[in-house]
Amino acid sequence: xxxxxxxxxxxxxKNPTYRGSLNPNDIAFEDENPLCGDQIRIELRLSEDEHxxxxxxxxxxxxxxxxxxxxxxxxxxGKSLEEVKALTKDDILELLGIQLGPVRIKCxxxxxxxxxxxxxxLREASDELVx
Amino acid sequence: MTDSSKVxxxxxxxxxxxxxxxxxxxxxxxxxxxxxxxxxxxxxSSVLLAMDDFYxxxxxxxxxxxxTLAEEATALYEASRLRIAKFIGAPSATQVIFTRNTxxxxxxxxxxxxxxxxxxxxxxxxxxxxxHSNLVPWQILAAERNLRLEFIPVTEEGLLDLNTxxxxxxxxxxxxxxTHMSNVLGTxxxxxxxIRLAHEAGAITLLDGAQSVxxxxxxxxDLDVDFxxxxxxxxxxxxxxxxxxxxxxxxxxxxxxxGGGDMIKRVHLRSFTPNELPYKFEAGTPAIAEVIGLGAxxxxxxxxxxxxxxxxxxxxxxxxxxxxEEVPGVRIFGSSxxxxxxxxxxxxxxxxxxxxxxxxxxxxxxxxAGHHCAMPLHEKFHLTATARASFYLYNTSEEVDRLANSLYxxxxxxxx
Numbered sequence: 001x002x003x004x005x006x007x008x009x010x011x012x013x014k015n016p017t018y019r020g021s022l023n024p025n026d027i028a029f030e031d032e033n034p035l036c037g038d039q040i041r042i043e044l045r046l047s048e049d050e051h052x053x054x055x056x057x058x059x060x061x062x063x064x065x066x067x068x069x070x071x072x073x074x075x076x077x078g079k080s081l082e083e084v085k086a087l088t089k090d091d092i093l094e095l096l097g098i099q100l101g102p103v104r105i106k107c108x109x110x111x112x113x114x115x116x117x118x119x120x121x122l123r124e125a126s127d128e129l130v131x
Numbered sequence: 132m133t134d135s136s137k138v139x140x141x142x143x144x145x146x147x148x149x150x151x152x153x154x155x156x157x158x159x160x161x162x163x164x165x166x167x168x169x170x171x172x173x174x175x176s177s178v179l180l181a182m183d184d185f186y187x188x189x190x191x192x193x194x195x196x197x198x199t200l201a202e203e204a205t206a207l208y209e210a211s212r213l214r215i216a217k218f219i220g221a222p223s224a225t226q227v228i229f230t231r232n233t234x235x236x237x238x239x240x241x242x243x244x245x246x247x248x249x250x251x252x253x254x255x256x257x258x259x260x261x262x263h264s265n266l267v268p269w270q271i272l273a274a275e276r277n278l279r280l281e282f283i284p285v286t287e288e289g290l291l292d293l294n295t296x297x298x299x300x301x302x303x304x305x306x307x308x309x310t311h312m313s314n315v316l317g318t319x320x321x322x323x324x325x326i327r328l329a330h331e332a333g334a335i336t337l338l339d340g341a342q343s344v345x346x347x348x349x350x351x352x353d354l355d356v357d358f359x360x361x362x363x364x365x366x367x368x369x370x371x372x373x374x375x376x377x378x379x380x381x382x383x384x385x386x387x388x389x390g391g392g393d394m395i396k397r398v399h400l401r402s403f404t405p406n407e408l409p410y411k412f413e414a415g416t417p418a419i420a421e422v423i424g425l426g427a428x429x430x431x432x433x434x435x436x437x438x439x440x441x442x443x444x445x446x447x448x449x450x451x452x453x454x455x456e457e458v459p460g461v462r463i464f465g466s467s468x469x470x471x472x473x474x475x476x477x478x479x480x481x482x483x484x485x486x487x488x489x490x491x492x493x494x495x496x497x498x499x500a501g502h503h504c505a506m507p508l509h510e511k512f513h514l515t516a517t518a519r520a521s522f523y524l525y526n527t528s529e530e531v532d533r534l535a536n537s538l539y540x541x542x543x544x545x546x547x
Contacts, residue, residue, distance in 0.1 A: 004489060005490065060515065062483035063483060104489065
């Protein structure tokens with residue numbers, strides 16, 4: 001538990017840097033985890049050569065999901081859309097620096113699922129995106 | 132502080148020693164505090180032994196075979212049915228139908244009774260505090276049959292608004308289907324009154340007993356209810372076994388639910404004659420060991436006594452309400468203790484219930500976090516989720532203390 005709620009996570013949960021919205025934006029997507037009601041919306045602005053110039057998230061949920069979103073937004077600044085599409089579950093776990101069980105991992109991966117569904121221009125997000 | 136040890140309904144340490152899992156440590160040095168019995172209860176040794184004994188000594192299929200094992204298996208299976216019938220005050224064991232769980236029991240009624248007797252435009256009354264298992268089957272049927280679904284509202288205090296119910300009855304509903312006790316608010320609904328009013332309006336009644344039958348005495352004849360659904364696993368029994376009780380003339384008028392072995396009297400290539408009650412609704416080899424386990428669970432509950440169990444839970448939940456109210460930032464949902472069973476749902480500041488649950492888990496405390504399969508009720512109170520502690524015969528006031536003390540730890544982690 002002490003690992004799970006390390007200071008980094010509590011800090012990003014309580015004082016997120018990238019919480020907000022971008023209007024207009026180039027990519028916007030949102031989804032929720034029906035099991036716990038965590039909800040995440042991500043909005044991106046892209047440069048002409050499709051690199052992320054700005055990234056923001058909004059939503060509500062547990063500390064893990066919200067901190068994961070903030071850390072993810074931080075990590076994709078300046079990245080190309082192709083690099084964003086290539087992000088995996090392991091990248092998220094590395095950002096968070098924790099190991100998670102089968103229930104809480106869904107909280108941690110929701111922001112990535114939303115981000116990738118948006119990057120791929122999908123109509124619906126699916127768990128396959130983050131497996 | 133209430134000293135619950137002074138109100139002894141039974142020897143709590145002996146009861147606890149009946150449940151092997153309660154000795155378990157979640158990790159070294161951290162004993163388990165199990166406060167999630169509303170999701171599923173723990174099982175006493177007598178249930179585990181009855182099932183183990185069956186597989187070791189008497190395992191065979193039932194209602195077939197003339198050999199000794201088949202005879203024994205059938206006798207054990209039917210003895211359980213009779214015990215369950217007596218436990219809920221059913222006039223006859225033939226009115227006790229085995230299903231997988233409460234959900235399947237309600238679906239059975241929706242598919243078989245609903246598809247036969249509900250017509251375009253008919254009204255079905257439910258409540259705003261239903262578990263998804265008593266919403267979705269009716270939504271599916273409503274879409275198919277163009278039914279009108281109406282809901283008895285829940286007041287701010289977490290009670291059913293019976294005045295609105297009385298006016299809804301003017302719609303001449305065909306069915307009133309409702310929970311005996313809310314799995315979120317802990318509210319115990321006035322079932323007898325709701326059923327009486329429904330009958331006066333000409334409606335059939337279905338009672339979701341998933342949270343009531345395990346915790347206090349429920350008698351189908353006293354309640355005069357038409358259908359009662361409940362699950363074995365929430366009442367010290369195994370998973371995968373549930374019960375549907377039904378009034379005899381209703382069950383007789385209903386077509387079979389699932390087709391297959393055991394539910395037939397005669398089968399031809401193009402037709403069949405259904406079996407008698409209760410077998411008409413029990414297609415295929417049932418969960419024989421689980422039925423026997425449920426019988427053993429009821430024997431155990433009867434041995435402790437249902438009134439003693441509900442009395443004990445009342446003491447524990449009152450103490451929990453008292454301790455939790457002291458914790459700064461805690462908001463408790465539901466009614467005063469007069470109408471409340473052993474459930475306390477709460478939030479703590481703005482902390483997500485998953486985070487609360489995770490931190491409590493590190494202290495060995497198992498609670499539930501989420502919407503508890505009652506999303507509409509959470510929407511009503513503008514919540515995405517709540518944390519829920521629930522109590523059963525094996526819980527103690529010391530465990531309540533550990534819960535309350537650990538909430539201070541949650542506050543500390545989040546720096547509130």
